[in-house]
Each structure stands twice: as C-alpha cells, then as structure tokens.
Amino acid sequence: MAGRLLNARVITQSSDTRIRFRPAQLRDVILLQGLQRRCFAGSQAYGLVTLLALYFWSRSHIIIASVGERVVGCAVGDSDHGQTRVLNLCVDPDFRRLGIATVLLTSIENHFGDPFVTLMVEDKNVGAQALYRLHGYLPVSDLRNYYGRNRHGILMQLHRPTNPAPR
Numbered sequence: 271m272a273g274r275l276l277n278a279r280v281i282t283q284s285s286d287t288r289i290r291f292r293p294a295q296l297r298d299v300i301l302l303q304g305l306q307r308r309c310f311a312g313s314q315a316y317g318l319v320t321l322l323a324l325y326f327w328s329r330s331h332i333i334i335a336s337v338g339e340r341v342v343g344c345a346v347g348d349s350d351h352g353q354t355r356v357l358n359l360c361v362d363p364d365f366r367r368l369g370i371a372t373v374l375l376t377s378i379e380n381h382f383g384d385p386f387v388t389l390m391v392e393d394k395n396v397g398a399q400a401l402y403r404l405h406g407y408l409p410v411s412d413l414r415n416y417y418g419r420n421r422h423g424i425l426m427q428l429h430r431p432t433n434p435a436p437r
C-alpha cells in the first residue's frame with residue numbers, strides 16, 4: 271500500500287511556501303519529535319522511542335507535511351482487521367488553518383482504504399472535533415479520564431462505504 275498516491279501532494283500558500291506531503295523517512299523522526307513538542311502539552315507529545323517504534327512497526331504509517339527542510343505536520347495511523355486508527359495528527363502552530371490536517375487525515379484514510387476509521391480526541395479539543403466532524407467522523411463513545419484526571423476522551427468513527435463490486 272505504500273505506493274498509493276496521496277490525495278494532494280502540494281499546497282501552495284504563496285510563491286515561496288510550498289507544503290509538501292510524503293511518507294516519513296527515518297531522518298524525519300528527530301524533526302517529528304520537535305513538532306510533537308510544539309503541538310502537544312506534556313505526555314501527549316510522542317517521544318523519540320515511540321516515534322521510532324511507530325516508524326518501524328509494519329502495521330503503521332506516518333505521513334508528514336514539510337516546508338523546505340521544516341516538518342510542519344504529521345499523521346500517524348495503523349490498520350488492523352479492516353479498521354484504521356488515526357493515532358496522532360498535528361500541525362505546527364505557525365501553519366494551521368491552511369488545510370494541512372485535512373490532507374494528512376485524508377491521506378491516512380486512503381493509504382489503508384479500510385471501511386472504518388477511528389480516532390480519540392479530548393472532549394475540550396473543540397478545534398480538532400470540528401475538523402473531524404467536517405470529515406464525517408461521528409462520536410461513538412466517551413472514555414472518562416482517558417487523557418488523565420478530568421480529561422475525558424471521545425471516540426470518533428468514520429464509515430467509508432465501499433463501492434459494490436462490479437457484476
């Protein structure tokens with residue numbers, strides 16, 4: 271599946287800012303660690319060991335957005351028994367509301383091509399929830415204290431109907 275095309279490869283914000291999308295390479299992992307720290311507070315940011323484990327895990331896939339040498343966004347997903355999980359999605363604060371997360375999320379969905387896609391989001395993270403709803407994700411259950419004391423999670427799911435096989 272690694273060779274599947276992303277749904278969009280470049281967003282051109284201005285003549286000197288081209289945002290490119292591609293699968294992560296090993297050399298990106300250090301930069302991804304910095305991105306995680308810029309995007310998530312405390313333990314929600316993936317550290318180097320977790321990122322390396324996800325990079326080498328055969329079931330997972332990491333897509334990054336970059337501007338020049340700078341990594342400005344990433345999505346991490348995995349697939350098991352016909353179900354994709356979006357494990358992580360983030361965009362550098364300097365590059366938000368440009369459609370980067372939209373491309374990353376769609377790219378993970380298309381990479382695996384599963385009929386169901388799930389993800390967890392914190393109940394207070396209304397921005398991310400707005401993004402997911404726009405993509406067709408619906409809340410399916412609440413997980414109390416999932417992110418820590420009084421920090422509740424919402425499990426959201428997308429159902430992507432498959433085209434009926436041609437007769």
Ligand SMILES: CC(C)(COP(=O)(O)OP(=O)(O)OC[C@H]1O[C@@H](n2cnc3c(N)ncnc32)[C@H](O)[C@@H]1OP(=O)(O)O)[C@@H](O)C(=O)NCCC(=O)NCCS
Binds near residue numbers: 309362368391404
């Ligand atoms: C959530 C996040 C990934 C969105 O990234 P992004 O690249 O800015 O998102 P997009 O530009 O693709 O947004 C597409 C649409 O989603 C909605 N949206 C995205 N962020 C939003 C926000 N903060 N508030 C309200 N709506 C939002 C909007 O409808 C937006 O379209 P618009 O800009 O034309 O109004 C980014 O804010 C982020 O990294 N946050 C910190 C990490 C995080 O919370 N990750 C998700 C964990 S579950």
